[in-house]
Amino acid sequence: MSMPKVELITDFLCRSGRVEKDVRFEGVRVRDVLTLAHPLKYNCVRFESLDGFYLKVDREAATSDESIIVLRMNGSFLTPRRGYPARLFIASLQGPNSLKWLHRIVLTE
Numbered sequence: 001m002s003m004p005k006v007e008l009i010t011d012f013l014c015r016s017g018r019v020e021k022d023v024r025f026e027g028v029r030v031r032d033v034l035t036l037a038h039p040l041k042y043n044c045v046r047f048e049s050l051d052g053f054y055l056k057v058d059r060e061a062a063t064s065d066e067s068i069i070v071l072r073m074n075g076s077f078l079t080p081r082r083g084y085p086a087r088l089f090i091a092s093l094q095g096p097n098s099l100k101w102l103h104r105i106v107l108t109e
Contacts, residue, residue, distance in 0.1 A: 003028045003036075006068055013094040025089050026072035031063040033105070042107035047088050050101040056108075057093065069102060076091035 005028060009021045011025040034045070036058065047061035061067065067090045078084040083100030090097065 004028055008066060008068060008089070010066075010091060012089075012093050012098075016052045017097060024072075024074050025068060025070045026075075027068045027086070027089075029063075029065070030067040030069060030088075030090075030105075033069060034063065034107070037107070039073070039107050042109060044108045046106040046108060047099050047102060048104040048106065050103045053099060055061040055088065055093070055097055055099050057090065061092060064090070064092070 008025045009022055010024075010025070012020045014020065030045070035102070041051055043059055045059065046054055046056045067088075070083070070087045070089050073082055078087060079089065083102070086102040088099040088102050
């Protein structure tokens, strides 16, 4: 099943505190992925990383237009250092909340 691809160009605050200007993120909206699961009711979304890190956000943040599962940055597929095979980007929650190596998405009430 194909999902609409999205592109978002924005400044990116890294976990280290460094700012990268005009980063082009390419992937799919979290909202589109969640729609495939046909969720009945949920208030929060927990994103889990392969390194044990997790991020729990409310439904509104998770399903915003600027919440995407990133597959490419600046025209190239993610490298392991950048979070290959997929990373989470939520524009309103950058820096320490940038989750690399996305492994699982859990919906909770």
